[in-house]
Amino acid sequence: MASRGIKDRVAIVGMGCTAFGEHWDRSADDLLVDATQQCFASTPALPKEEVDAYWLGTMNSGQSGTVLSKPLGIDYKPVTRVENMCATGSEAFRNACYAVAAGAYDRVMAVGVEKLKDTGYSGLVRSNVAGDGTAPEETLTAPAAFSLLDPAYCRKYDVDPAAMRDAMTHVAWKNHVNGAKNERAQFRKEVPKEKIDAGAGRVAGRLGVMDCSGVSDGAACALIVRAEDAYRYTDRPMFVKALSVIAGPASGPIDPGYDYTTFDEVVASARDAYAQAGITDPRRQLSLAEVHDCFTPTELVLMEDMGFSACGEAWRDELDGAFDLDGELPVNPDGGLKSFGHPVGASGLRMLFECWLQFRGEAGARQIADARLGLTHNLGGRPGTCVSFISIVGAELG
Amino acid sequence: MAHGILSYGAYVPRHRLRHAELGAALGSGGGSGARAVASYDEDSTTMGVEAARAALANGAAPTAIHFATTAPAYADKTNATAIHAALDLDRQGFAVDLVGSARGAVGALRQAAAGGGLAVLSDLRTGRPGSADERAGGDAAAAFLFGAGEPIATVLAEASATAEFLDRWRRPGELASGQWEERFGVEAYLPLIADAVGRALAEAGVEEPDRVIVSSPHARAAATAAKRHPGRIAEEAPAIGYSGAADPGLRLAAALDRARPGETILLVVAADGCDATVLRVEPAIERARPARTVAQLVEGGRDLRYATYLTWRGLLEREPPRRPEPGRPAGPPSHRSERWKFAFVGSRCTACGQVHVPPRRVCVNCRAVDAMERAPLSRQPGRVATYTVDRLAFSPSPPMIDVVVDFEGGGRYTLEAADASPEEIEIGTPLELTFRRLYTSGGVHNYFWKARPA
Numbered sequence: 001m002a003s004r005g006i007k008d009r010v011a012i013v014g015m016g017c018t019a020f021g022e023h024w025d026r027s028a029d030d031l032l033v034d035a036t037q038q039c040f041a042s043t044p045a046l047p048k049e050e051v052d053a054y055w056l057g058t059m060n061s062g063q064s065g066t067v068l069s070k071p072l073g074i075d076y077k078p079v080t081r082v083e084n085m086c087a088t089g090s091e092a093f094r095n096a097c098y099a100v101a102a103g104a105y106d107r108v109m110a111v112g113v114e115k116l117k118d119t120g121y122s123g124l125v126r127s128n129v130a131g132d133g134t135a136p137e138e139t140l141t142a143p144a145a146f147s148l149l150d151p152a153y154c155r156k157y158d159v160d161p162a163a164m165r166d167a168m169t170h171v172a173w174k175n176h177v178n179g180a181k182n183e184r185a186q187f188r189k190e191v192p193k194e195k196i197d198a199g200a201g202r203v204a205g206r207l208g209v210m211d212c213s214g215v216s217d218g219a220a221c222a223l224i225v226r227a228e229d230a231y232r233y234t235d236r237p238m239f240v241k242a243l244s245v246i247a248g249p250a251s252g253p254i255d256p257g258y259d260y261t262t263f264d265e266v267v268a269s270a271r272d273a274y275a276q277a278g279i280t281d282p283r284r285q286l287s288l289a290e291v292h293d294c295f296t297p298t299e300l301v302l303m304e305d306m307g308f309s310a311c312g313e314a315w316r317d318e319l320d321g322a323f324d325l326d327g328e329l330p331v332n333p334d335g336g337l338k339s340f341g342h343p344v345g346a347s348g349l350r351m352l353f354e355c356w357l358q359f360r361g362e363a364g365a366r367q368i369a370d371a372r373l374g375l376t377h378n379l380g381g382r383p384g385t386c387v388s389f390i391s392i393v394g395a396e397l398g
Numbered sequence: 399m400a401h402g403i404l405s406y407g408a409y410v411p412r413h414r415l416r417h418a419e420l421g422a423a424l425g426s427g428g429g430s431g432a433r434a435v436a437s438y439d440e441d442s443t444t445m446g447v448e449a450a451r452a453a454l455a456n457g458a459a460p461t462a463i464h465f466a467t468t469a470p471a472y473a474d475k476t477n478a479t480a481i482h483a484a485l486d487l488d489r490q491g492f493a494v495d496l497v498g499s500a501r502g503a504v505g506a507l508r509q510a511a512a513g514g515g516l517a518v519l520s521d522l523r524t525g526r527p528g529s530a531d532e533r534a535g536g537d538a539a540a541a542f543l544f545g546a547g548e549p550i551a552t553v554l555a556e557a558s559a560t561a562e563f564l565d566r567w568r569r570p571g572e573l574a575s576g577q578w579e580e581r582f583g584v585e586a587y588l589p590l591i592a593d594a595v596g597r598a599l600a601e602a603g604v605e606e607p608d609r610v611i612v613s614s615p616h617a618r619a620a621a622t623a624a625k626r627h628p629g630r631i632a633e634e635a636p637a638i639g640y641s642g643a644a645d646p647g648l649r650l651a652a653a654l655d656r657a658r659p660g661e662t663i664l665l666v667v668a669a670d671g672c673d674a675t676v677l678r679v680e681p682a683i684e685r686a687r688p689a690r691t692v693a694q695l696v697e698g699g700r701d702l703r704y705a706t707y708l709t710w711r712g713l714l715e716r717e718p719p720r721r722p723e724p725g726r727p728a729g730p731p732s733h734r735s736e737r738w739k740f741a742f743v744g745s746r747c748t749a750c751g752q753v754h755v756p757p758r759r760v761c762v763n764c765r766a767v768d769a770m771e772r773a774p775l776s777r778q779p780g781r782v783a784t785y786t787v788d789r790l791a792f793s794p795s796p797p798m799i800d801v802v803v804d805f806e807g808g809g810r811y812t813l814e815a816a817d818a819s820p821e822e823i824e825i826g827t828p829l830e831l832t833f834r835r836l837y838t839s840g841g842v843h844n845y846f847w848k849a850r851p852a
Binding site (some may be wrong): 152260 | 720721722724725726727728731732734735738739752754755756762763783784785786787788789790791792793798800802804808809810811812813814824825836837844845846
């Protein structure tokens with residue numbers, strides 16, 4: 001695949017992120033105003049009036065650019081709404097970056113928002129396209145679809161199901177330990193492993209509630225400018241090293257060649273992103289990775305697909321603490337989808353926000369020493385049929 | 399009748415409601431029997447498909463479907479068309495419902511015999527909790543293919559008697575039937591039965607038939623008539639309850655399972671009159687018996703709790719999972735994908751052989767475009783590639799078990815498991831397809847295929 005990439009051509013100079021959670025008192029409009037005001041307040045050199053164009057990501061909280069222009073009172077500027085399932089926020093960011101890199105605009109904003117808690121259901125609710133009633137997604141829930149990974153993984157790599165369950169528990173435990181240190185996270189409490197184990201199997205397959213990401217409301221945003229202009233707005237900009245989004249043929253669920261132990265789309269987007277950023281040994285070169293831990297087995301498989309672990313070894317690496325906050329490569333230091341929460345359209349920008357804080361030394365109790373290169377990743381869809389997004393961002397040029 | 403029976407098939411759903419369980423739940427008498435119960439995802443149409451598939455295992459493609467039931471899934475819409483579609487039959491053909499009383503079974507058999515085609519008899523019997531209909535009823539289906547080939551049985555004679563009298567009735571939409579005082583029905587039926595049986599036997603020139611089946615919603619009239627017109631060989635009727643329009647079919651199938659060439663069978667259906675048919679079993683019977691006998695279908699049922707039965711029948715409204723109900727299947731896409739949705743026909747790439755379900759235009763393997771041929775998979779065995787139990791999903795009977803099925807010879811799809819409990823499923827479990835009703839939404843039944851342990 002040919003992708004030139006836009007390494008070091010654009011930079012983030014300001015960010016905002018609301019707390020994620022059950023905001024019964026906040027509408028999507030409120031969350032958009034909160035996140036963007038936070039961002040503008042921290043970047044006084046770039047007020048709203050000087051932003052040339054906007055990209056808004058939301059999966060289900062409204063349609064068209066007016067979802068953003070209306071609550072913010074944007075005066076007749078380009079506003080584009082994008083959607084790419086759980087990669088929606090990342091996709092808004094990617095398109096905004098490309099607009100600056102292309103020279104079409106000099107100062108743009110990417111915003112992501114999702115209001116999930118107004119539906120009356122505890123899980124994610126999706127709107128199905130009118131169909132013939134034969135698509136399994138119409139009834140099979142997201143946790144069930146991802147739980148398909150568990151027996152397939154155990155079978156392929158001959159992993160004792162009890163050890164696999166321990167590794168899944170470790171993912172949830174670790175991300176809650178991290179989230180407990182994050183004032184913006186939906187769940188700010190460490191959860192003992194025994195409690196995670198006790199609920200296993202109550203949702204789908206061997207997944208319990210503690211294996212599932214938080215369903216929440218939230219918004220996040222980023223101001224993006226040309227790299228050469230970055231220091232005009234902040235003394236510590238964050239430079240974009242790589243952006244990759246990959247959609248596959250979605251053939252896994254209909255092709256016996258797919259074995260439900262990997263995401264081919266993630267493998268492809270990692271290869272693309274690493275090539276753009278010049279990364280050859282991600283586990284050592286990256287300071288942190290914010291990955292799409294929608295369900296605990298997902299994080300395990302992602303570690304292998306991104307080259308952090310050898311195939312069939314992620315469960316062991318996870319149990320060994322390789323991806324803990326003080327491990328070899330901290331994964332989801334901000335708590336991840338699991339504990340920070342997953343307002344779909346905002347999640348990709350939330351991941352970038354953690355890199356932003358870490359690079360600036362503003363991550364508080366979860367600060368990673370000398371953080372300078374970060375990866376963010378979103379997965380939109382289900383095993384065998386998804387889109388994958390990866391970005392690499394850095395604290396310095398070069 | 400112009401045509402003989404060429405093949406037949408039967409279906410008995412897997413679940414059983416034991417009379418002991420009924421008695422315990424309602425604090426009434428127990429007993430040792432059981433009734434067959436259609437699962438929550440079965441109805442008269444899906445059970446009819448099962449029986450029809452068994453009857454057509456030889457690959458025959460009838461040009462007409464005559465479908466009889468007292469429990470149609472739809473009114474003002476033909477149910478036989480879904481059976482026709484599930485059997486992957488040609489557009490050039492006939493499909494009709496005979497809906498109302500159990501006598502529709504005779505109508506379906508006579509029509510099929512007269513013009514050829516498949517008679518599908520399928521029924522669910524429901525009564526008020528605690529009623530005789532609930533206890534003595536059963537759910538089942540049977541199908542008989544009539545045509546011009548070498549018959550396994552031929553019709554020697556038939557005779558009918560008709561009278562208007564109020565023995566049993568139900569207004570459309572009502573759950574349970576009313577029945578007049580039992581003794582009145584006996585008095586009304588017995589002369590009609592004697593008349594029809596006498597004329598049929600005389601016309602056939604048979605004095606004592608080898609086997610006799612008397613099927614009637616009036617249990618005592620049937621029992622008395624059976625004593626008055628005994629066969630040479632005692633009937634071993636399937637002990638799953640009286641199955642309405644399916645009852646004469648299921649019992650005829652059970653008789654054919656055992657009958658030897660040359661034997662005669664007297665089939666008596668007493669429902670608002672009496673229809674007597676005399677059949678002779680032909681030598682071809684030895685080569686045309688279905689893979690599963692009625693006795694095998696009746697064996698090995700799975701016991702059901704009474705509360706579950708009530709829930710499945712809509713008699714007990716339980717708290718549904720807190721998930722949105724799926725949308726109703728849309729008309730145009732269901733029509734466009736008729737062969738896929740109803741007959742599980744996929745496509746095979748003519749360039750590389752990759753099998754696709756549902757059918758698609760671009761090959762997922764070699765990317766050839768519009769180079770596809772039909773790949774019917776509804777009879778193809780499969781195995782579990784991976785699986786899950788979805789305790790969150792909307793289902794008429796949670797939890798929902800989903801299996802990723804890899805088919806022998808190619809093709810994969812994610813399907814719900816039917817008639818299975820989680821402990822019966824693991825990677826590699828052999829599966830077969832079964833036509834079911836996934837759910838009903840907006841008044842529309844969503845028919846599609848599920849996989850059950852083979």
